[in-house]
Amino acid sequence: MTRILAPIRTVFFTSVVILQFFTILSAQETEVEIKVTLDPRPSANVRVILPRPASTGGRSPLWFLDSYGSETGLSKRVSDILLFDRSGTLVRRQDLRPLERIDVADYGEIRYSVELTPRQGQFSEAHISVLRDDTGQLMLDDILPQGIAKAVKLKVDAPAGWRVIHTEIETQPGAIEIEDHQRSVIYLGSGIRVHDLRSGGARIKLAISGEWQFTDADAAEMVRSVFAQYEKIFGKVAAPILTVRLQKLVSVSGFGAWEADTRGRNVTISSTDMPFKSQSLQRLHEQLRHEIFHLWVPNGLNLTGSYDWFYEGFALYLSLKAGVAANRIRFDDYLDTLSRAYSIDLIRPSRLSLIEASRERWKASNTDIYARGMLVAFLCDLSLLERSKGKISVGDVLRRAYERHGVSKSSMDGNEAIVSLLREFAELRPIVDRYIAGSEPIDLEAAVKTAGLVYDKSMLRVVAKPSGGQRDLLEKLGYNSWRKLSEGKR
Numbered sequence: 358m359t360r361i362l363a364p365i366r367t368v369f370f371t372s373v374v375i376l377q378f379f380t381i382l383s384a385q386e387t388e389v390e391i392k393v394t395l396d397p398r399p400s401a402n403v404r405v406i407l408p409r410p411a412s413t414g415g416r417s418p419l420w421f422l423d424s425y426g427s428e429t430g431l432s433k434r435v436s437d438i439l440l441f442d443r444s445g446t447l448v449r450r451q452d453l454r455p456l457e458r459i460d461v462a463d464y465g466e467i468r469y470s471v472e473l474t475p476r477q478g479q480f481s482e483a484h485i486s487v488l489r490d491d492t493g494q495l496m497l498d499d500i501l502p503q504g505i506a507k508a509v510k511l512k513v514d515a516p517a518g519w520r521v522i523h524t525e526i527e528t529q530p531g532a533i534e535i536e537d538h539q540r541s542v543i544y545l546g547s548g549i550r551v552h553d554l555r556s557g558g559a560r561i562k563l564a565i566s567g568e569w570q571f572t573d574a575d576a577a578e579m580v581r582s583v584f585a586q587y588e589k590i591f592g593k594v595a596a597p598i599l600t601v602r603l604q605k606l607v608s609v610s611g612f613g614a615w616e617a618d619t620r621g622r623n624v625t626i627s628s629t630d631m632p633f634k635s636q637s638l639q640r641l642h643e644q645l646r647h648e649i650f651h652l653w654v655p656n657g658l659n660l661t662g663s664y665d666w667f668y669e670g671f672a673l674y675l676s677l678k679a680g681v682a683a684n685r686i687r688f689d690d691y692l693d694t695l696s697r698a699y700s701i702d703l704i705r706p707s708r709l710s711l712i713e714a715s716r717e718r719w720k721a722s723n724t725d726i727y728a729r730g731m732l733v734a735f736l737c738d739l740s741l742l743e744r745s746k747g748k749i750s751v752g753d754v755l756r757r758a759y760e761r762h763g764v765s766k767s768s769m770d771g772n773e774a775i776v777s778l779l780r781e782f783a784e785l786r787p788i789v790d791r792y793i794a795g796s797e798p799i800d801l802e803a804a805v806k807t808a809g810l811v812y813d814k815s816m817l818r819v820v821a822k823p824s825g826g827q828r829d830l831l832e833k834l835g836y837n838s839w840r841k842l843s844e845g846k847r
């Protein structure tokens with residue numbers, strides 16, 4: 358076996374080396390300058406110096422991102438497009454229709470302006486580029502044209518007194534080397550407090566603005582502990598520098614609203630506060646548990662396509678379990694959340710499979726994916742724990758996905774990779790067939806029996822007298838840590 362494999366690996370390695378050699382010979386990076394201004398309105402004035410195309414005569418179309426998640430019409434924010442030839446002479450002015458492609462084969466530079474006035478609705482506050490009076494975020498994917506190379510050299514000119522925060526390499530002050538601009542976020546502002554944290558091999562920049570019920574030190578400790586919890590499950594995160602950005606949500610008043618985005622190595626949380634410190638910390642822990650999970654899954658995976666059911670459903674489930682393990686939520690809250698997901702799944706109007714629903718996520722079925730995805734993760738956990746007598750849980754499956762499909766591994770279709778990974782466990786095959794690839798109603802009552810749980814009056818609860826085996830399973834789900842906590846409080 359080894360003999361057959363060895364020559365193939367050698368050939369592959371050689372071809373990779375040759376490929377890189379040619380790339381370096383013809384490489385010339387795209388250079389970008391962004392001047393951020395508030396006057397007369399919040400905007401980014403962008404200058405993109407294009408590398409000379411590798412071959413002449415071909416078309417080089419560029420266009421601008423028009424929608425992200427539920428936000429649409431983004432390309433309408435782009436105006437005043439000027440095209441220059443390679444000697445720097447202005448040769449064309451262009452107005453842009455949404456989704457229009459501009460052929461830049463003969464040009465050396467493109468300049469334009471992107472309006473960054475905050476939009477209505479809380480989704481936009483964490484997911485697209487916006488600029489407020491004293492802070493802002495540049496999601497480079499919606500600022501730079503689509504169709505350029507991933508790597509860019511960037512200079513940001515921010516208003517006087519503003520800091521520029523990012524996770525990229527700065528070769529000299531102000532010269533930022535961006536590896537993949539579509540996964541890059543630049544935070545900037547005058548009132549951002551940056552705390553440098555370390556966990557395992559990673560450096561985490563915690564960038565906070567606004568006043569909260571909790572202190573910056575509380576938040577820093579929490580980021581560190583949540584991060585360490587996931588490092589135990591997954592192992593080290595592939596990225597050396599990460600940012601967690603915590604800012605106030607402004608489009609919604611009142612308590613408890615939040616919106617978050619984890620892109621590349623950057624977690625953006627836009628949130629309102631809670632009435633009391635304990636609730637505020639509780640909420641922050643919930644946000645961090647969900648978003649920091651995404652630094653590994655899906656952001657640390659080299660998987661493509663819409664497999665949102667997996668990374669959202671399993672994020673919700675694992676973060677729920679992590680909340681119980683960290684004594685942040687009670688086992689009752691864990692059961693309560695799963696019960697609510699079940700009632701959502703019972704009445705969902707669409708009968709799409711999870712894989713189909715993930716493709717349609719932003720059209721209608723976002724809640725379905727979260728609810729059903731989480732229930733499926735729970736069912737997987739139950740089956741794995743039951744079959745392995747508590748030795749294998751859903752965390753082990755996630756770790757295997759991370760080890761097998763990490764960013765250094767070759768790219769694969771996400772649904773294919775995850776479904777085949779789950780199918781390696783015989784006990785998970787019926788779950789895949791019935792609830793992931795199929796769209797059968799979930800039979801929760803039957804699934805929870807062996808764990809000593811019953812579904813009764815729309816609620817999951819622990820049976821009155823769990824057997825020894827049931828108690829072992831309950832403990833693996835976190836039941837014991839809740840019991841210890843409530844005994845400690847008495």
Ligand SMILES: [Zn+2]
Nearest residue numbers: 647651669672
């Ligand atoms: Zn998520």
